[in-house]
Amino acid sequence: MAFYQLVKSQKINCTIDELWHFISSPANLKEITPDYMGFDIITQDLPEKMYEGMIITYIVTPLFGIKTTWVTEITHIKENSYFVDEQRVGPYALWHHQHIIEPIENGVLMKDIVSYQPPFGFLGAVANTLLIKQKLKEIFDYRTKAVENQFGRYE
Template identity: 80%
Template structure:
């Protein structure tokens, strides 16, 4: 079975507190997800901030407009440093997403490390080559733009 990783880094023009307040709130996920994905949180009564053990359910249309249930668990949280979400129900055989933030001069460095395994063995590997890896890159490129729109473009001195 094939296993893949997507690594993404972004420098952000904000403070640790500002970006943590934004990314640790499940309600903000929709703001950084492309509209065409039809992303909707279906969990009721979500708290303002995530915590370890939190389960979040979504409906999302990653391909061809087909609605899919996606359930993630927030497995680890270290305040203002990182959190990890892992898929419990959804389209992947494995999904482990680390969100890491660290202060840098004039802002914050945000890193995403997504480890994933498509379903269906060899067919999933082909799908990754033809579709999945490009779709994930497109989604994270959108997130980069959405974060820049919210916080401004990072400028080094």
């Protein structure tokens, strides 16, 4: 079974409090996700801030217009430092996403470490090579631009 990681870093022109306020609000997830993903949060009564144990349910359309239910759990949080979301139901055999932030001179460094395993064994490995890896890169590139639009370009 193949296992992969995507690691992305971005310097952001804001304070750690401002960035934490933005990324810890589940309502902002849609703002940093490409429109073509058809991303809709279907969890009712979404709180303003995430918390450990929180379950969030979405409908996403990651490939070929096929709508998929994705359920994640926020498993770890250290305020102004990191949080982890893990897939409970969805398109991957494994999805573990660490969101790490730390203050740097004139801003914040945000690092994402996504550890994932596509479904279907060998076929999933082929799909990762041909499609999934590039699609994840696209999604995180979009997010980089969306965060820059929110806070300005780091200089």
